[in-house]
Amino acid sequence: MARCQHEAVPTNLSHFAINADDVPASRAFYETVFGWRFTAWGPPGFYQIQTGPDDEPGVQGALQQRRTLLPGQVTTGLECTFAVEDVDAVARAVRAAGGTILMDRFTISGVGHLIFFGDPAGNAVGAMQYDPEAE
Known part of the structure; x- marks a missing residue:
């Protein structure tokens, strides 16, 4: 890996x-x-x-x-989502660690940037970079 x-x-x-x-x-x-x-x-x-x-x-x-x-x-x-500092870095780490991106970065206006990924066990997990200025 x-x-x-x-x-x-x-x-x-x-x-x-x-x-x-x-x-x-x-x-x-x-x-x-x-x-x-x-x-x-x-x-x-x-x-x-x-x-x-x-x-x-x-x-x-x-x-x-x-x-x-x-x-x-x-x-x-x-469906669980974890707060992260940098959703793009997490997406890269997911891929490098053997996971898959299920939903590319999606911006929720006024909330932040969200991805969903699959872990090696087949679980769907969310990662959210909170940003109240997100558009």
């Missing part, structure tokens, strides 16, 4: 997403089970999730219509 020139920096989980075929049913389920609060944001059927109280809101989450990140496989389970 080739080594890359990127020096890995420890990163924290910054976001998770739940993909659902029936978004309203999933919303009702998590409201009942965990007491999470949902706020409509962005495209139809997309909600931001607040997992904790206002003084300790927890990791930011999203509930969204199910999608496909791995070719030919619908996304199941939680």
Whole structure:
């Protein structure tokens, strides 16, 4: 396995997403089970999730219509995204370490730059370079 020139920096989980075929049913389920609060944001059927109280809101989450990140496989389970300093350097490191880029750099206006990659075990993982000035 080739080594890359990127020096890995420890990163924290910054976001998770739940993909659902029936978004309203999933919303009702998590409201009942965990007491999470949902706020409509962005495209139809997309909600931001607040997992904790206002003084300790927890990791930011999203509930969204199910999608496909791995070719030919619908996304199941939680989709996790990690905060990174440089999403382009992470993409290079992913390739050098034997992973694959599933979604090239995508800019979310006012949020930052996002990629999704596949690790050698076949998991889809996100990396987000947060930038409130992103356009």
